[in-house]
Amino acid sequence: MAEHGPVLSVHPSSCLVDEKTEVEVKHLPADYKITLHALIHSEDGDDWEAFGRYTSDSSGTVKVFRDKSLGGTFEGVEGMGLLWSMRPVPESKPGRRFRKNNVQTPVKVMFSVYEGHLARGFKHHIPLTSATAERWYLAPEVxxxxxxxxxxxxxxxxxxxxxxxxxxxxxxxxxxxxxxxxxxxxxxxxxxxxxxxxxxxxxxxxxxxxxxxxxxxxxxxxxxxxxxxxxxxxxxxxxxxxxxxxxxxxxxxxxxxxxxxxxxxxxxxxxxxxxxxxxxxxxxxxxxxxxxxxxxxxxxxxxxxxxxxxxxxxxxxxxxxxxxxxxxxxxxxxxxxxxxxxxxxxxxxxxxxxxxxxxxxxxxxxxxxxxx
Missing domain, CATH: 3.40.50.1820 (Alpha/Beta hydrolase fold, catalytic domain)
Known part of the structure; x- marks a missing residue:
């Protein structure tokens, strides 16, 4: 691991919900296995998650828009897979549907990097690093x-x-x-x-x-x-x-x-x-x-x-x-x-x-x- 640990960037960190978001992890060791995880806590009180398993390149970098997810809630090169493949966390009640009621607040997405290729139990693991992004239905001044x-x-x-x-x-x-x-x-x-x-x-x-x-x-x-x-x-x-x-x-x-x-x-x-x-x-x-x-x-x-x-x-x-x-x-x-x-x-x-x-x-x- 790099001296100061990995750096997770989400760009743009605030945008409309129909805009694409680039997620990138730098300063990993070469050929290092990680799991990228995205989590939303909905207004209905439900947690929704998506995740993809990646291996860093020779420079210790993972770019979601470039690199293949080796498994998770989506596979292959899927730049927005951490959003569109979201589903209720395993312990959720059945029959949930994601809806935004208050458009004057953003959908907050917590992106996290975990060591290794994980499949479940993310709340029981400590992430290497995390970053939050805001996704809006309502543009400024509307x-x-x-x-x-x-x-x-x-x-x-x-x-x-x-x-x-x-x-x-x-x-x-x-x-x-x-x-x-x-x-x-x-x-x-x-x-x-x-x-x-x-x-x-x-x-x-x-x-x-x-x-x-x-x-x-x-x-x-x-x-x-x-x-x-x-x-x-x-x-x-x-x-x-x-x-x-x-x-x-x-x-x-x-x-x-x-x-x-x-x-x-x-x-x-x-x-x-x-x-x-x-x-x-x-x-x-x-x-x-x-x-x-x-x-x-x-x-x-x-x-x-x-x-x-x-x-x-x-x-x-x-x-x-x-x-x-x-x-x-x-x-x-x-x-x-x-x-x-x-x-x-x-x-x-x-x-x-x-x-x-x-x-x-x-x-x-x-x-x-x-x-x-």
Whole structure:
């Protein structure tokens, strides 16, 4: 071992969650076996970890973006493997899902270097060195504004600058509540984004309030009228059940008639979706649009080995998790599907293509778009 011990560097030490992080260890002996370990303590109180086993080169250096992991939660040259391969630590309760609720604080990742090739029990070992990195959904100076416009409930994220900006109406899935992290990240890339709450809203009497299309149309118009928004450059983005809502809005009907859609549509499909018949639905949509003569508006990204929960890049893959049924007030386990490696690849690529799609159709043109 070098006189002063190994040096672990994480660069950048603070960045957005969709940015790549370079992890490097220097001042090791040549051909020295180490295990690099990453740990996140989630807001739900769960610990998530990933690790890779490495051997230093002749200069006593390990570079995660260059060198092969010889085993662990990922193998081979995987520069971001210490993040996308994260999973709950072995003693965790089953059915956990990683989610960031407070976007005004970062995800803190503790990177550590351990001597030898380890497989478990990291908390019982003393690391040679450690370093902490912060990963943010919210860029500096992005405004977060609570929205209570009439019946509308949600959170508005506004990029820094005078604007006006293109905007996104962000509809999350069927579990309800207010999910802000994707909207925060969209605003960090230059879009006003409204994370709309639409499931699980309680009335003054404490009963569930069921919204209809008028609620979503009101939210859309709220965005259009906002002084920081370009009114003719607004997209709607959905995930899971949010896709059904979104398509119903763009087709202007309760039964989605894809032939009625007149705006560009980006459809992201997990071919191993065990929750919804995503591939079959995508094929039906394509046939309907071909028959109507508007298939030129449809772009389909279809990913083998990918499940239902296609999250932002480098988020942990969850094949199944607990799911709360709001009306029944019970909890069930839902199978989402996907295999970790292809699912993680899909998350990274689909996000890059989503941002490119938004830039093409909102920043370069004046027309509304749909993403699902």
């Amino acid at each position: 405004q977060r504004v609570e929205v209570t416009e009439g019946e509308i409930k949600g959170t508005l994220f506004i990029p820094p600058g005078s604007g006006p900006f293109p905007a996104v109406l962000d509809l999350w899935g069927g579990q309800g509540g207010r999910v802000e992290y994707r909207s925060a990240l969209l605003a960090s890339h230059g879009y006003v984004s409204l994370a709309l709450e639409y499931i699980g809203i309680l009335t003054a009497a404490g009963k569930l309030h069921h919204v209809d299309n008028t609620y979503f149309e009101t939210a859309f118009k709220f965005l259009q009228k906002h002084p920081k928004v370009r009114p003719d450059q607004v997209a709607v983005m959905g995930m899971s059940f949010g896709v059904s809502v979104m398509l119903g809005l763009t087709a202007s009907s309760e039964i989605v008639e894809m032939g009625d859609i007149k705006c560009p549509v980006l459809l992201i499909v997990g071919e191993d979706d065990q929750n919804w018949p995503a591939s079959e639905s995508a094929a039906d949509m394509k046939r309907m649009m071909e028959k109507a003569g508007n298939s030129h508006l449809l772009t389909v990204l279809s990913y083998p080995g990918t499940g239902h929960l296609i999250e932002t890049p480098y988020s942990p893959h969850v094949r199944f998790s607990d799911f709360k049924l709001l009306e029944a007030k019970t909890k069930v386990v839902v199978l989402w599907g996907g295999e970790t490696v292809p699912h993680s690849r899909a998350q990274e690529e689909s996000w890059q293509k989503t941002l490119a799609f938004l830039e093409e159709h909102l920043y370069d043109n004046s027309r509304e778009v749909t993403l699902c």
